[in-house]
Amino acid sequence: MASEPSYEFAAQLSDQIGVLVAGIASASPEAFFYRGLDFGHAFELYTYYSVVNDEALHGLYAGKDHTARIPKFSSDLSHLVARHWFGEEKARQGVSGKLMLVPLRRRLRALLGWKLFHTPHQKRRAGEILLFASSLRFARYLMPIADALKGRCAFLVSALATDLCAELAAAGYEFATYGPAGPALRRMTGMLTRHAPAITLVADEIDEALRRLAPSAILLSEGNAPDDEIINRVGQRLEIPVACLQQGWSPLVHSGFRNMSYASMLVWGDGFAEILRPHNPRQSFVAVGSHVLFSHFETPGWQRRGIAVFSMGVGLWMSAQDEKLLLSLAPHIARAMPGQTILVRPHPIFPFDEETLRSLALPNIEIAAGPAISLAEVLARSRAAVSIYSSTILESIAAGTIPVVFNMTTMPHYLPDVAAAGAGVEVKTFEAAAQTLVRFLSDPEAARAFEPAMQTFERKYFAARGAEAIANIVAELERLMASKS
Numbered sequence: 001m002a003s004e005p006s007y008e009f010a011a012q013l014s015d016q017i018g019v020l021v022a023g024i025a026s027a028s029p030e031a032f033f034y035r036g037l038d039f040g041h042a043f044e045l046y047t048y049y050s051v052v053n054d055e056a057l058h059g060l061y062a063g064k065d066h067t068a069r070i071p072k073f074s075s076d077l078s079h080l081v082a083r084h085w086f087g088e089e090k091a092r093q094g095v096s097g098k099l100m101l102v103p104l105r106r107r108l109r110a111l112l113g114w115k116l117f118h119t120p121h122q123k124r125r126a127g128e129i130l131l132f133a134s135s136l137r138f139a140r141y142l143m144p145i146a147d148a149l150k151g152r153c154a155f156l157v158s159a160l161a162t163d164l165c166a167e168l169a170a171a172g173y174e175f176a177t178y179g180p181a182g183p184a185l186r187r188m189t190g191m192l193t194r195h196a197p198a199i200t201l202v203a204d205e206i207d208e209a210l211r212r213l214a215p216s217a218i219l220l221s222e223g224n225a226p227d228d229e230i231i232n233r234v235g236q237r238l239e240i241p242v243a244c245l246q247q248g249w250s251p252l253v254h255s256g257f258r259n260m261s262y263a264s265m266l267v268w269g270d271g272f273a274e275i276l277r278p279h280n281p282r283q284s285f286v287a288v289g290s291h292v293l294f295s296h297f298e299t300p301g302w303q304r305r306g307i308a309v310f311s312m313g314v315g316l317w318m319s320a321q322d323e324k325l326l327l328s329l330a331p332h333i334a335r336a337m338p339g340q341t342i343l344v345r346p347h348p349i350f351p352f353d354e355e356t357l358r359s360l361a362l363p364n365i366e367i368a369a370g371p372a373i374s375l376a377e378v379l380a381r382s383r384a385a386v387s388i389y390s391s392t393i394l395e396s397i398a399a400g401t402i403p404v405v406f407n408m409t410t411m412p413h414y415l416p417d418v419a420a421a422g423a424g425v426e427v428k429t430f431e432a433a434a435q436t437l438v439r440f441l442s443d444p445e446a447a448r449a450f451e452p453a454m455q456t457f458e459r460k461y462f463a464a465r466g467a468e469a470i471a472n473i474v475a476e477l478e479r480l481m482a483s484k485s
Contacts, residue, residue, distance in 0.1 A: 006061070007252060008410055009061045010252055011252055013048065017048055017081065019084075020080075021044050032192060035203070039200075039230065041259045042233070043195075043199065044259065045256055046077075046196045046199060047196075048256065049256075051078045052254075056073045057081060057082055060086050061085075061086075073091075076195065077196070079091060127154035127215065128216045129153040129218070129219060130154060130213065130215040131154070131218075133157055133220075134225060134227055135164065137349070138247065139157070139167070140370075142219070143171070144291055145245075145470055145473055149474065149477075154175055154213075156176055156177075158177065178208065178209035196226075203230050203234060207237075210235065210240060215240055218231060218242045219243050219245060222246065222247040223245075223260060223265060224256025228244065232261065239484065241481070241483070243263055243264040243265070243266055244264075246266060246268050251414050252411070253275065259280065260276075260280045260282070260283040261282045262283060265285050267285050269462045270285075271416060272461060288463060289465055289469030289472055290464075292375055293379075293395060293466060295468060300448075302383060302447040303383075304382055305383060305441075307333060307382055307386065308344075308385040308386070309330045309344045309385075309387070310385060311323065311326070311387075312326065325408060329386060330342045330365055332434055333434065338364055341365075342362075342364060343378050344365060344366070344367055345370070345375075346367070375392065382396075382399075383402065383447055384402040384436075386403075389409070389414060393414060394418070397457050398462040402425070402447055402450050403424035403425070404425050404433060404440075405427070406430075408429070408430075422450065423457035
């Protein structure tokens with residue numbers, strides 16, 4: 001990227017998007033309405049994920065000469081945010097003539113709503129509970145819950161996600177699809193049609209699917225994507241409770257973790273609810289635990305050998321240089337401690353390329369990629385784990401594995417502050433990270449000293465694990481369905 005990702009940029013971008021959407025809605029109360037539903041929050045999510053990696057917008061934030069040094073805005077949506085944030089004078093040259101054709105095509109598509117093909121759908125009720133999965137990663141996360149609900153649930157997936165449909169079918173999971181179902185005329189709807197026509201298209205598809213399938217409840221992962229919020233809004237109109245289940249964690253409470261209004265947000269522990277509650281005054285939270293962690297780790301963390309290095313991938317406020325520096329810890333420690341195993345886990349969205357794999361090709365480095373090896377298995381083999389801002393920092397504590405936060409970014413400190421709680425270590429330099437990891441591997445007693453604080457931290461942030469967490473999740477779904485009737 002031409003400009004380095006920035007924690008402050010992403011945080012202030014979320015603030016600016018919130019002010020922008022609130023201002024538009026105040027001036028025009030139905031600006032984000034479509035067929036009687038308010039998709040203002042869906043628009044916030046769509047905007048954040050669309051523009052957070054825009055180089056020109058980041059350049060304006062960094063005070064660079066927009067016209068001379070960095071590319072033009074990637075979309076008209078980026079231009080809209082830039083005009084609001086920095087003023088017309090700085091943003092006026094943000095969109096090229098070629099890019100202006102893109103929103104025009106989108107407006108025509110939204111107006112006509114033509115589909116090039118028809119997708120057949122089941123005409124029967126697929127399950128009492130629908131598990132929405134937008135990707136294979138989220139489907140795998142929900143599969144243990146589907147197993148517990150066997151005979152009572154089905155996955156809801158896009159008809160266009162053919163690989164996901166094939167995977168579910170091969171694994172024997174029932175699923176229903178939503179997606180293109182024929183031509184339709186759509187009324188022009190202002191901001192949505194101009195900047196986010198996909199919201200209106202998906203809203204129609206979800207509405208058709210939920211009316212056809214008539215579930216009693218819906219469970220989805222995370223809840224911070226535009227499609228999640230679309231399902232939530234349509235579900236509210238159809239009086240179908242929609243619950244979201246925490247899948248990970250971001251120490252930056254960005255647009256995706258604000259303004260939620262699900263029937264219930266199922267979090268790993270009360271500590272997460274405390275952090276999120278000020279940003280989500282309309283959201284109720286229930287601590288259920290993390291079902292992907294073992295209910296019991298047999299060997300105490302300080303008695304284990306080896307470390308885990310969790311890759312972050314590149315994007316949002318993480319640069320390629322940051323990622324490369326993080327991963328370079330693995331060969332450094334591997335050479336310094338040849339008798340120890342270094343487990344390196346790629347981010348599920350960003351698999352390693354050939355160059356990265358070559359840099360990690362040492363006898364005591366193991367590429368621990370999912371789903372071949374689970375997160376719980378990686379942690380069960382590790383005395384310490386290192387990452388930058390991954391949710392694995394917190395999951396490590398629940399596993400008894402000491403987290404080392406290698407924070408070379410502009411983030412003030414990891415949230416929640418595991419170092420201040422005595423439940424981990426946070427460092428800013430490569431040298432400090434390497435020295436800390438070598439110390440933990442060389443001295444089990446140094447690692448053991450963190451155990452009491454980690455146990456206290458775990459009780460606050462992880463209400464349960466494994467089968468107990470699954471039972472809690474199912475119980476909350478049962479409660480939502482009972483309250484509906």
